[in-house]
Amino acid sequence: MRIPLDPHSSQPLYRQIEDYLRQAIRSGSLPPETRLPATRQLAEDLGVSRITVKNAYAELESDGLIASRPGSGTYVSPPLLAPASPDRPADIRWPLWQQDLPAVEAPAIAKPPGRDLNARAHPDPIAFTGVGDPGQFPVRNFLKSIQTVIRRDGVAALEYSGFDGGYDPLRETITQVLASQGIRAQPEHVLVTAGSQQALALACQVLLKSGDAVLVENPTYNFALELFRTRAVKLVGVPIDEAGMQVERVETLLQQHHPRLIYTIPNFQNPSGACLSVERRRQLLALAERYNIPILEDDFVGDLRYDGRALPAIKALDPGGRVIYIGTFSKMLMPGLRVGFLAAEGPVYDHLLRSKLVHDLITSTLMQRTLDDYVTIGRYQTHLRRSVRLYRKRRDAMLEAIRRHLPTGVSFQSPQGGLFIWLELPEDVSALELAPFAEQQGVGYSPGSLFFVEPAQGEGYLRLNFATQDSQRIEEGIRRLGEAMHRLRQAAR
Amino acid sequence: MRIPLDPHSSQPLYRQIEDYLRQAIRSGSLPPETRLPATRQLAEDLGVSRITVKNAYAELESDGLIASRPGSGTYVSPPLLAPASPDRPADIRWPLWQQDLPAVEAPAIAKPPGRDLNARAHPDPIAFTGVGDPGQFPVRNFLKSIQTVIRRDGVAALEYSGFDGGYDPLRETITQVLASQGIRAQPEHVLVTAGSQQALALACQVLLKSGDAVLVENPTYNFALELFRTRAVKLVGVPIDEAGMQVERVETLLQQHHPRLIYTIPNFQNPSGACLSVERRRQLLALAERYNIPILEDDFVGDLRYDGRALPAIKALDPGGRVIYIGTFSKMLMPGLRVGFLAAEGPVYDHLLRSKLVHDLITSTLMQRTLDDYVTIGRYQTHLRRSVRLYRKRRDAMLEAIRRHLPTGVSFQSPQGGLFIWLELPEDVSALELAPFAEQQGVGYSPGSLFFVEPAQGEGYLRLNFATQDSQRIEEGIRRLGEAMHRLRQAAR
Numbered sequence: 005m006r007i008p009l010d011p012h013s014s015q016p017l018y019r020q021i022e023d024y025l026r027q028a029i030r031s032g033s034l035p036p037e038t039r040l041p042a043t044r045q046l047a048e049d050l051g052v053s054r055i056t057v058k059n060a061y062a063e064l065e066s067d068g069l070i071a072s073r074p075g076s077g078t079y080v081s082p083p084l085l086a087p088a089s090p091d092r093p094a095d096i097r098w099p100l101w102q103q104d105l106p107a108v109e110a111p112a113i114a115k116p117p118g119r120d121l122n123a124r125a126h127p128d129p130i131a132f133t134g135v136g137d138p139g140q141f142p143v144r145n146f147l148k149s150i151q152t153v154i155r156r157d158g159v160a161a162l163e164y165s166g167f168d169g170g171y172d173p174l175r176e177t178i179t180q181v182l183a184s185q186g187i188r189a190q191p192e193h194v195l196v197t198a199g200s201q202q203a204l205a206l207a208c209q210v211l212l213k214s215g216d217a218v219l220v221e222n223p224t225y226n227f228a229l230e231l232f233r234t235r236a237v238k239l240v241g242v243p244i245d246e247a248g249m250q251v252e253r254v255e256t257l258l259q260q261h262h263p264r265l266i267y268t269i270p271n272f273q274n275p276s277g278a279c280l281s282v283e284r285r286r287q288l289l290a291l292a293e294r295y296n297i298p299i300l301e302d303d304f305v306g307d308l309r310y311d312g313r314a315l316p317a318i319k320a321l322d323p324g325g326r327v328i329y330i331g332t333f334s335k336m337l338m339p340g341l342r343v344g345f346l347a348a349e350g351p352v353y354d355h356l357l358r359s360k361l362v363h364d365l366i367t368s369t370l371m372q373r374t375l376d377d378y379v380t381i382g383r384y385q386t387h388l389r390r391s392v393r394l395y396r397k398r399r400d401a402m403l404e405a406i407r408r409h410l411p412t413g414v415s416f417q418s419p420q421g422g423l424f425i426w427l428e429l430p431e432d433v434s435a436l437e438l439a440p441f442a443e444q445q446g447v448g449y450s451p452g453s454l455f456f457v458e459p460a461q462g463e464g465y466l467r468l469n470f471a472t473q474d475s476q477r478i479e480e481g482i483r484r485l486g487e488a489m490h491r492l493r494q495a496a497r
Numbered sequence: 498m499r500i501p502l503d504p505h506s507s508q509p510l511y512r513q514i515e516d517y518l519r520q521a522i523r524s525g526s527l528p529p530e531t532r533l534p535a536t537r538q539l540a541e542d543l544g545v546s547r548i549t550v551k552n553a554y555a556e557l558e559s560d561g562l563i564a565s566r567p568g569s570g571t572y573v574s575p576p577l578l579a580p581a582s583p584d585r586p587a588d589i590r591w592p593l594w595q596q597d598l599p600a601v602e603a604p605a606i607a608k609p610p611g612r613d614l615n616a617r618a619h620p621d622p623i624a625f626t627g628v629g630d631p632g633q634f635p636v637r638n639f640l641k642s643i644q645t646v647i648r649r650d651g652v653a654a655l656e657y658s659g660f661d662g663g664y665d666p667l668r669e670t671i672t673q674v675l676a677s678q679g680i681r682a683q684p685e686h687v688l689v690t691a692g693s694q695q696a697l698a699l700a701c702q703v704l705l706k707s708g709d710a711v712l713v714e715n716p717t718y719n720f721a722l723e724l725f726r727t728r729a730v731k732l733v734g735v736p737i738d739e740a741g742m743q744v745e746r747v748e749t750l751l752q753q754h755h756p757r758l759i760y761t762i763p764n765f766q767n768p769s770g771a772c773l774s775v776e777r778r779r780q781l782l783a784l785a786e787r788y789n790i791p792i793l794e795d796d797f798v799g800d801l802r803y804d805g806r807a808l809p810a811i812k813a814l815d816p817g818g819r820v821i822y823i824g825t826f827s828k829m830l831m832p833g834l835r836v837g838f839l840a841a842e843g844p845v846y847d848h849l850l851r852s853k854l855v856h857d858l859i860t861s862t863l864m865q866r867t868l869d870d871y872v873t874i875g876r877y878q879t880h881l882r883r884s885v886r887l888y889r890k891r892r893d894a895m896l897e898a899i900r901r902h903l904p905t906g907v908s909f910q911s912p913q914g915g916l917f918i919w920l921e922l923p924e925d926v927s928a929l930e931l932a933p934f935a936e937q938q939g940v941g942y943s944p945g946s947l948f949f950v951e952p953a954q955g956e957g958y959l960r961l962n963f964a965t966q967d968s969q970r971i972e973e974g975i976r977r978l979g980e981a982m983h984r985l986r987q988a989a990r
Binding site for chain 1: 498499500501502517520521524525526527528531534541542543544591592593594595596598600601627628631632634636637639640643644647651652653654655656657658669672673675676677678679680681682683690691692694695698702703706707720723724727775786789790791805806807808809810813814817818819831832833834835843844845847848851852854855856857858859860861862863864
């Protein structure tokens with residue numbers, strides 16, 4: 005234990021130790037049942053005599069703050085009274101540089117993508133948020149993969165490795181997954197990242213300076229918007245329709261704003277569920293070529309297709325070096341794993357790799373090896389097929405429930421894949437005004453404002469995740485949502 | 498499988514499929530033994546007739562590129578000849594934005610901190626690099642913690658959670674570890690990060706803009722320098738002596754350069770091994786207060802003390818909000834885990850949290866829960882005590898070997914803890930010129946140039962990690978280093 009002591013202080017050393025421990029116990033830094041160091045050990049640590057430490061402990065013991073148990077040691081006692089408030093006064097003055105920091109907006113932090121539960125008031129809330137049904141994940145099989153890796157690789161599974169882009173066998177496996185999606189990549193073009201969010205952050209770091217403009221679908225993934233905002237990047241939104249980004253509007257925007265990056269989610273877009281048509285994919289690539297702008301293609305759930313035919317990734321149409329492709333296993337497997345990847349060729353790859361290294365060196369070696377074992381043995385394909393069957397049913401259940409329970413005037417597209425249904429509300433229903441009624445009914449959703457360049461543009465929308473709840477709860481949740489809309493309208497009369 | 502098809506092309510669809518697969522097989526994207534989709538499946542995926550796919554497969558089969566195995570499927574064949582080179586011509590022209598990227602210096606990337614092996618030429622090289630002896634890590638016990646967590650928490654161990662700074666029980670455990678080091682923190686001031694490198698990157702992102710100046714010890718941790726360089730930050734180096742950063746020089750530098758951040762490694766500094774004296778810790782804090790500058794305190798191996806008494810962290814002397822403290826488990830446990838943390842109070846905490854979220858959302862839930870289980874049950878303290886005993890012996894062995902085998906003129910301090918001995922070479926020996934001789938002898942070290950603001954300043958230094966090799970190999974490695982110096986001198990005559 006390190007305790008700051010001032011040998012020049014007028015206060016004796018035992019008192020300095022006593023005061024320090026007293027404050028630590030009162031503030032909760034040393035909670036009840038914490039074992040204090042033996043007096044001999046603490047004396048040695050602090051370079052003081054043992055009697056000094058004993059005196060400090062004796063004072064604390066006589067005040068009932070600590071108690072020694074013969075043969076066991078000295079422990080912090082449970083509080084005699086209600087715990088004192090921390091010793092920092094409420095009107096603490098932070099240093100000026102802290103006072104000068106801009107306020108962080110509350111909704112921006114501490115919210116997982118789509119987990120904006122607003123249903124706390126209800127005993128059994130149904131939240132159409134989150135990213136997939138974790139109940140589907142075969143935890144035991146995954147544990148078996150961890151065991152296999154630790155038995156096979158021993159300590160190597162926990163060492164530093166893969167400083168040139170990731171664990172090589174995993175990069176090879178990812179190359180094969182990409183090939184099955186029509187993307188020809190080499191393992192040395194694959195960079196393993198801490199989820200797809202980190203891939204976005206790396207591309208952002210390498211390609212954008214503050215003040216640069218970036219072209220995004222509007223609406224788009226809220227944590228991408230948040231990332232761009234923290235980088236002080238100018239957001240240029242392109243409206244979407246049922247065939248994704250309205251690419252025919254893009255050229256004018258390129259000429260007007262000179263963006264340095266085009267960010268797109270072509271498959272089952274978040275939040276709209278729209279799929280960018282092949283024609284538009286080709287047009288977008290041609291524009292990126294003509295105007296010399298990189299495309300960042302976020303294919304977060306490209307594999308989760310329930311009907312229609314698979315479309316080529318923009319990356320698959322790229323003659324080389326124009327598109328940085330971002331993929332992830334986390335939507336199909338477990339988001340808590342935090343393993344994603346990007347594929348990029350040319351000089352930009354080395355920049356992305358350097359950015360990865362300075363950000364966090366490497367992604368957990370154990371998680372990379374385990375994921376490779378799990379994916380290689382074919383469980384991934386099995387798991388994916390099962391997920392597709394299950395989520396297709398749930399999508400259909402939600403579409404049916406919407407038609408049954410929501411008022412006319414609500415409009416939506418049936419998504420061909422992915423996780424989300426994007427609702428446009430009737431003119432007299434705003435997502436903001438709906439919130440307290442939905443909370444009362446016990447149903448959660450992601451308000452549209454999260455996903456727009458100008459949050460106010462999202463007032464008339466909300467996003468529903470159909471993959472996280474079973475059909476029965478989907479039926480009940482959408483019924484509640486209809487009831488909330490009904491009550492909002494009644495209240496407005 | 499998604500194959501880009503152009504229905505308007507003059508080329509028939511079966512030929513487009515055939516060409517695509519042919520290129521994928523030749524380039525290695527679809528390696529031998531890859532199973533191709535069934536014709537029915539691929540036809541469905543691509544929205545073409547089954548006969549189209551059959552025609553494409555027939556062409557490929559007649560060329561010997563694929564072969565169908567009755568009852569099993571169609572597989573990519575082993576290459577008949579040497580594999581063709583990838584279909585990208587060598588003189589590929591990258592898009593202009595890629596050509597405009599500055600060159601990334603080779604030594605900057607793909608090198609783990611200190612793993613700059615330059616001993617590849619020898620059959621049994623001894624590398625005094627790396628970060629600790631992974632052989633000491635009780636892998637089986639760690640696997641038990643993983644099993645415990647998965648059995649106890651099930652799928653929750655793999656879900657998203659801890660969006661307000663980490664897994665709460667781990668944050669509480671970290672608070673107690675901090676308290677034992679004299680730092681009073683609350684769990685809500687602790688942010689779990691992907692190793693200490695990410696904590697550095699977050700602080701950098703929040704506190705520095707490009708062009709800002711940052712005050713660093715010179716020499717200092719190479720990956721911190723690399724991080725600052727990628728952010729286009731101006732580096733202001735403060736010389737060090739045996740009591741760490743020469744704080745009495747700092748005020749002049751503050752007035753001259755107006756840095757926005759002071760970065761320091763007060764305990765067993767990387768690379769010098771020096772410990773900042775308590776007097777200087779207090780002075781530095783007072784200067785930071787007077788000039789309104791945050792201190793980033795990197796305590797990467799503060800626990801690994803072999804003799805002398807524990808010094809208070811600068812954070813422990815901070816009345817509040819002046820110091821961002823960075824700690825890690827990775828040096829004591831396994832670097833491949835990638836779990837570190839920072840502690841900070843005041844408005845800056847919310848900024849750091851937001852930066853964490855946009856960078857990679859959260860750190861692996863499973864790794865956080867496992868680490869908490871492992872640390873809580875006391876194995877960490879046991880492991881730490883064992884490491885201290887072992888590494889103390891190795892430090893002493895290396896000091897003795899240096900005195901025995903290295904020429905007079907080599908100078909160094911005996912570090913009181915940590916991992917490194919920092920050698921100043923005699924005037925006629927440069928680390929750069931020494932390298933080929935060391936390689937020939939089969940001994941590895943980290944050249945001093947990695948650690949200096951101006952790499953040329955490090956010509957006369959090298960860093961040795963004494964923790965990664967046992968005493969016998971330390972003796973042999975240092976003997977080889979002495980031999981390399983001897984041969985360099987002979988060659989120079």
